[in-house]
Each structure stands twice: as C-alpha cells, then as structure tokens.
Amino acid sequence: MMNKKVFDIKKMIRPNVARLKPYASARDEFKDFEKEMIFLDANENPYNNGLNRYPDPQQVKLKTKIAEFQKLSISNILLGNGSDEILDMLFRAFCIPDHDNIIILPPTFGIYKVLANVNDITCKEVLLKPNYQINTKEVLKNINLKTKLIFLCSPNNPTGNLFEKESILELLKKFDGIVVIDEAYAEFSEADSWVDEIKNYPNLVVTRTFSKAYGLAGIRLGVCYANSEIIKVLNKIKLPYNVNQITQDKALQALENKDRICNKVADIKINKQVLLKGLEKVDFIEKIYPSEANFILVKVDDAHRRYKELLQKNIVVRNRSNEPLCENCLRFSIGTKTEILNLLKAINN
Numbered sequence: 001m002m003n004k005k006v007f008d009i010k011k012m013i014r015p016n017v018a019r020l021k022p023y024a025s026a027r028d029e030f031k032d033f034e035k036e037m038i039f040l041d042a043n044e045n046p047y048n049n050g051l052n053r054y055p056d057p058q059q060v061k062l063k064t065k066i067a068e069f070q071k072l073s074i075s076n077i078l079l080g081n082g083s084d085e086i087l088d089m090l091f092r093a094f095c096i097p098d099h100d101n102i103i104i105l106p107p108t109f110g111i112y113k114v115l116a117n118v119n120d121i122t123c124k125e126v127l128l129k130p131n132y133q134i135n136t137k138e139v140l141k142n143i144n145l146k147t148k149l150i151f152l153c154s155p156n157n158p159t160g161n162l163f164e165k166e167s168i169l170e171l172l173k174k175f176d177g178i179v180v181i182d183e184a185y186a187e188f189s190e191a192d193s194w195v196d197e198i199k200n201y202p203n204l205v206v207t208r209t210f211s212k213a214y215g216l217a218g219i220r221l222g223v224c225y226a227n228s229e230i231i232k233v234l235n236k237i238k239l240p241y242n243v244n245q246i247t248q249d250k251a252l253q254a255l256e257n258k259d260r261i262c263n264k265v266a267d268i269k270i271n272k273q274v275l276l277k278g279l280e281k282v283d284f285i286e287k288i289y290p291s292e293a294n295f296i297l298v299k300v301d302d303a304h305r306r307y308k309e310l311l312q313k314n315i316v317v318r319n320r321s322n323e324p325l326c327e328n329c330l331r332f333s334i335g336t337k338t339e340i341l342n343l344l345k346a347i348n349n
C-alpha cells in the first residue's frame, strides 16, 4: 500500500486544543527521575513505600517495550486508562461540541455512542450490511465537513467478524477525518493488524487493550497507535498521571512474560472450538456467527427466554437482542474449559 495521504491535522483539531498550552507537571519539568536526586518538587511524601512518588507521566519504559514489539517509535504510541479513555480523548481533541459529528456502524461496541453523547457530538449511525460488513457507500454518503471520526471495530463486538480490508482502505483513502480502528480483540484473530498501516495513513488511529487477551482488565490499560502528529495532539490534552504506577509495572511484567499470554490465548481458542462443536447440536440455536474474537454470537429461538434459563443455572451471558441486526442474539464469552462444558450442559438440560 503506497498511498501517501495528505492529512491536514490543523483542520481537524479543535481550535481551543490547538491554542492550548499543555500543563507541565513536576515530573514533566524534571524528567530524569532514574537519577539519584533529592526530589523536593512535587509535594510527595518522602518516605519510601514503593508508591510514594508520582508515576512517569510519559510511561517511557512501558512505551519503549511496546514500541519494540510493534517495531515503531514511542512517538507513535499513547497509553490510556483503558481504551475507553483513549476514545474519549479523541472526542475531546478533535470534535467541537454541539457542532461536529462522528459515524458509528451498529451493531457495535456501545461506548462510542455514549462518548459522543457525553461530549455533545452528533452520532450518525450507518448500519452494517446483513452480513455484518461495512456499507461503505452509505458511510461515504453520510460524511460531511463536520464529520471528524469514523469508528470501526474489527473484530467487531458483538458480531465477532473482521471487516473487509478493501472497505477499510476505501474509507482511509476517501475520508479526510480520522478513521479509528478498535482492535480490542486482534490477538484472537489470525489477520494482520492495522497497526502496521499507521505509516501509510496519517489519518489512521488503532486502539488496543490489555483487558482481553492479556487478561488484565483490572489494571485499565489501553494503547493508541497513530501518526506522531495525532499522538502529539492527544498528549497535549492528556491528564498528567493517567496511567498509574501499579498498572505500568504490571503491564511491563506481562510483556516480559509474553509466552504465558500466548498460551492463554491458545487455550481460549481451543475452548472456543469446544463451544462451537457443542452449539452445533443445539436445536434452539438457529445460527452461529463466525467469530475472530473470544466470544461467539448466536441467534436463538427466543433470546429473552434462553437468557433467563441460563441465569437460573447461574450462567450470565449477554443478551444482544436489542441491537439492530441482532434479533434474538446472545453473546457467549469464551471461558475456561470447565466453564464452557458447564454452559453446554446447562444449554442441553
């Protein structure tokens, strides 16, 4: 892909953010905090308990490790308190409240719309096609001068499928705003990541998370990859210490034990096959949607009834019936082998 797109970030950025002088914290002004110094600049408690100092606001150690894996520079990376925070920062950096709009493609992850509402941004909804692929023609028709962001979730939650590469490329090339690809489930898929494409598309933002494959939903860590111009803007509005010390330490530890995570992902893929095989034989299941993620969407005869039956057997699944194109659909996350066998037993009794 050779297309070197001209992307004018000055036209995209919110004027107040463009004018903003970023806040400089104590640790921004004196960064060399590995050195033996007497630190009397941040009003911290001086008595060492391992956490009495503010964390590195730029998370350089952690970002360096992540950059190494992705063969990128740390200037292409921003970390957030979960990918939720990163998505919110995109709104705050680029969308003018009560003026701009964004486009989402339902059925999809609910947060994009919530963030649009919180930030007072019009949320245009362009339904996926019945095969859950992007209706590119309709998306392009909905773009106007006030459209700042298009959110693509691939593999998509709750449908589980990847979006066709050609459709995404078409949007990247034809849309002058920012295309956000949420790759929360990428580690479960064999497909190439879009992270490698940020070199070719200055308007591409890819988000990843430690909440799914890494098994660290509790530490709240999201990763944003983009052209350094976009990262610079996000850094301007970032709260100084948005990723805490415990999270930074835990994430570094996880990256140093990547084999363990790969093994877990492999186990989840095996459990998924067990679940798929078991579900094929269930007569009230009308359709099992192909999945590239750690969950499976199924269409049943009566989602409300089946949801309640499972709940009575102490199994909580997600009822997605109220989403467009998901009538009578339940979403099963892939648990441990034991949990999956219990789910199948409950379904069959």
Ligand SMILES: *Cc1c(COP(=O)(O)O)cnc(C)c1O
Pocket (backbone or CB within 6 Å): 081, 082, 083, 084, 085, 109, 153, 157, 182, 184, 208, 209, 210, 211, 212, 217, 220, 221, 222
């Ligand atoms: C689970 C999930 C996330 C993760 O969000 P975090 O804030 O990083 O925990 C992001 N996007 C999608 C589509 C998800 O399903």
